Amino acid sequence: MTNQLILGDNLTLMREMASESIDLIYLDPPFFSNRHYETLWGDDGEIRSFEDRWAGGIEHYIAWLKERVFEMHRLLKPTGSIFLHCDWHADAYIRVYILDKIFGESNFINQVVWHYNTGGKGKSSFLRKHDIIFWYSKTRQQYIFNRDLVAIPRTVGTAHLRNGIDENGREYYEDYSPRKSGKQYRWYVDEGLTPMDVWTDIQALNPAAKERIGYPTQKPEALLERIILAASNQGDLVLDPFVGGGTTIVVADKLERRWIGIDQSVAAIKVSEMRLELSPRLFSLPFSVKLHKYDYDTLRYKDAFAFETWIIEQFGGLPNTKQRNDFGLDGKMRDGTPIQVKRSDNVGRIVVDNFLAACQRNDKKLLEQQREAGQTVGFIIAFSFAKGAISEVARLKNEDNLKIELIRVDSIIQIAKKPSLKVTMQADSTDAKGLREMTFTATAESEAKIEFFAWDWHYDAATKTFKPEVLLDKEGQQQQKFAPGKHTVGVKVVDSDGLETIETLQFELHTD
Ligand SMILES: C[S@@+](CC[C@H](N)C(=O)[O-])C[C@H]1O[C@@H](n2cnc3c(N)ncnc32)[C@H](O)[C@@H]1O
Incomplete structure (x- = not known):
């Protein structure tokens, strides 16, 4: 099976998947929160799903999520695990009414608190600065925990500890306070420390972060790295049924896991696809993108x-x-x-x-x-x-x-027709460093709706690889500075069927 990005409602899609075929599931569902907060991508698929879970209050949300988690449980192998990412809006309901019910209390492994420090004032309450990630195994006796792969360096206070080097040259610390049992605890420096269930060492993405795509709920890669390393092995199959901008599958791919990503939003699927293409590994397996329509x-x-x-x-x-x-x-x-x-x-x-x-x-x-x-x-x-x-x-x-x-x-x-795309440019002023500011305007037409534009300022015409620096431009308007010389700019437009067209612009700038 190849790696897959699939457009559609995850409930329908998961129902078609084989039981006990997945090793690890991470999900970051839309939170149960007020109406205004929502819609990341703003496309039809997402709005549909939004209305779907918002018809009633929390009970409705829990029912909506529960039937999906039920499928996830079926899909997991006996050795598999689920990590469900949520926050104060619904965490208690999710644990009691969904996870304990479907996975069973005895398969609870951890409640991870992911604490981030993103500023704020907190005038009327303590600042809310953590998410919850519940970890449940399908079978308590068989789950995977690669403790050594996620160990962090141990910093030591030496008060009761004696430092030494053993016969194999490994550095250790030993408790030298006398003990009745006689057995002394010795730990090796190279073993590191098992992370605690409160994670404070992973920062939320700041607006200027390099991996930042430009949508509000993007999760940091480091967070997924710890989860995937800890609870799966190379070659395992990882599923993210709410894949969003693709963080989970990008990391899974890097760590040589196989993966499936599902989202109901075309924009999410297309952004994930571009993100995967931005960071191809030498040994990346090919992946397929399943949309509803294809172009001839x-x-x-x-x-x-x-x-x-x-x-x-x-x-x-x-x-x-x-x-x-x-x-x-x-x-x-x-x-x-x-x-x-x-x-x-x-x-x-x-x-x-x-x-x-x-x-x-x-x-x-x-x-x-x-x-x-x-x-x-x-x-x-x-x-x-x-x-x-x-x-x-x-x-x-x-x-x-x-x-x-x-x-x-x-x-x-x-089969549908690709969108058409026209791009014009205009050279503006030159700045003190001799860089020329250029204004680009893209106009597109499609039988479907236009979703967004993406821009690659250094398009590689020889290999035809599109590596966008701007991924989610809703307007089709960009300004960018260029040094004198030859340039090729690539522009991509994506419509609401997920069909896309690329145009390139070549130009040469001279020093004034
Ligand atoms: C909170 S975001 C996930 C963000 C992701 N973890 C990341 O780092 O980019 C939730 C995603 O779930 C998608 N979604 C909502 N309902 C869905 C459904 N029923 N089926 C598939 N995807 C859905 C939304 O379109 C959105 O992209």
Whole structure:
């Protein structure tokens, strides 16, 4: 399975996932708070979900979250853990009415207090400066805790401790006060200290932080690093069903875990996608982004093998893992019925005939069984089919009782048009350092709504890699300073189907 970013309501999506398939779940659901606070992204998906959980008071919120946590419990392996991030608005309700009920009190591991110091006045109460992260295991006896990976340096007061070096050269401290039991406690410096359940060493993101994307509930990577390191192993599968701007999966990817991120907001999914592309590791596995709609160009001109694999999965089949198969078949259904994919339009009769021959060579017995039972003997998937193919399929059915199904790509997934994008620029004044200020204006049109623009001031035209420095520009207006010389700026627009278009601007600035 590849890593996945999936657009949609996590309840529906989790219900389709296999039981006991996930090692670690981290969730940071929208808090139960007042109406004005909400909507990070402001797109339809998020607003829908917002109204969904706000129809009533806290009871409604708890019911909304509970049915989701119920699915999460089902998805976790017996060795798995859940970390639920919340705050004073609902933490007590969540613990008692959701986690204790679904996971059981005995599977409670920790209540982590994440304390941050983000300033404020506190005129009428003590400042509220912590979140709660509940950790429950699916099975108390089997959960993972990589204590050594999250240990922090121990600072020592030496009052009762004697310092020494053992026969292996390891530095230790030992309690030298005489003890009745006779056994002295010795701890090694290189073992560090197990972090306590109050975390004060992880700062909330300040507005100028480098990892900051520009939406209010973004969590620091260091927080996720501690959780993922502590409660999962390399290669494990991590799920964040409220992925937001992708912090969890970016960190999971860095730490060589596999991952699935879900969000109902297109903006969240697209921001997460760009964030993953900003920090590719050498050994990062490929990932797929599942939206509701796809655009023709991207699919049609995608790498052929990647497209075949992907569309067969969307169709519910099993793709061939090998690039080449003896009979030129690309995959099969779970019952063995062959599938062939043609990444082209107007597929003709010859493809049907060759496919039938391949099916016969592949598994003649199966084909004959299916023919006798009047079942489909094979599927051909393509963007469109020519008349020749359609009549050949009809002929085979009528004359030979061989049923081949022609499946159009747009009957498996929804295809839509990409947004159009125009960018203009204007050079303004030059500052004292000789930098020229430029104003850029992007205008876009789409059958759907325009969500946001992203800007890359140093677009790499050779490799066509888009590494945006501005990720969430709602207006399409930017100002930026440039030194004399040649420049390429990349602009991306994303619409509410998640479809995107990139434009580039090349220009050269001269010294005045
Ligand atoms: C608090 S944010 C998560 C922030 C994230 N931890 C980060 O660091 O970026 C909550 C997210 O849940 C998403 N969401 C809300 N209801 C959802 C639902 N029913 N299914 C999937 N995602 C949902 C929202 O769109 C929002 O992006």
